[in-house]
Amino acid sequence: MDIKVLENKVDLLFSSQKQLRSLIAKDLVSIQNRLYTQSESLSWLQRRLSIKGQLPPLRGWATSPDVLLRLHTHVMASLPKVVVEFGSGSSTLVTADALRQNGFGQLISIEHSSHYGKQTLDTLIAENLQPWVDLRVGELEAWNKHHLCPSDAEKPPFWYPERLLKGIEGIDLLLVDGPPGATCEFARYPALPALFERLNPGAQVWMDDTVRQEEKDICQRWADDYGFNLEYYPLEKGLGILSRA
Known part of the structure; x- marks a missing residue:
């Protein structure tokens, strides 16, 4: 295989992995924020009840x-x-x-x-x-x-x-x-x-x-x-x- 083609594939693989990690990180932040919002709402609700x-x-x-x-x-x-x-x-x-x-x-x-x-x-x-x-x-x-x-x-x-x-x-x-x-x-x-x-x-x-x-x-x-x-x-x-x- 041509070395240039191989280098391009390696670069593409690392780029895809980086994008995947970024997406996972964003999803985790979103989940954490959602859980926090529900926990906060439940806490305030329990105070009112x-x-x-x-x-x-x-x-x-x-x-x-x-x-x-x-x-x-x-x-x-x-x-x-x-x-x-x-x-x-x-x-x-x-x-x-x-x-x-x-x-x-x-x-x-x-x-x-x-x-x-x-x-x-x-x-x-x-x-x-x-x-x-x-x-x-x-x-x-x-x-x-x-x-x-x-x-x-x-x-x-x-x-x-x-x-x-x-x-x-x-x-x-x-x-x-x-x-x-x-x-x-x-x-x-x-x-x-x-x-x-x-x-x-x-x-x-x-x-x-x-x-x-x-x-x-x-x-x-x-x-x-x-x-x-x-x-x-x-x-x-x-x-x-x-x-x-």
């Missing part, structure tokens, strides 16, 4: 500490009378705690899984937060109204039973963190069509997990169709907030 026990695990599919901290802060500052959430869990506990500290308000939590619903209920009871939450559980049913899911999609759209929405009025905050994305395409889309007429004029709609394109597409469609301002927050899993001017 009045619960005696510990929060459920906040990794995996659970709502991230940065969103929960923002949620608790918002509920205590905005003093909502009615909060509705789709998908129970750590957000249920955090919202109920904020309502209790406010001294008024109710959270209506809609859950499709009896297993996770029981876990949430057990935690609420243990923390004496059950009076602040109306937990409603029911298996998902076919959604036959307008949906972003294509008509020829492999999985047809499903949503929470309409009976679980009975009596809900005057919503000040709507938190959308369910159903699971694997249910169907644009699984969370029905939340606003189902409850738009029940929102108070100054209500906000929060969409978790907007690092995912489907959730962003849903938020944009809601903003366009219902006249909301849309703002994204660069949290760990993303947060979209829709509000009126």
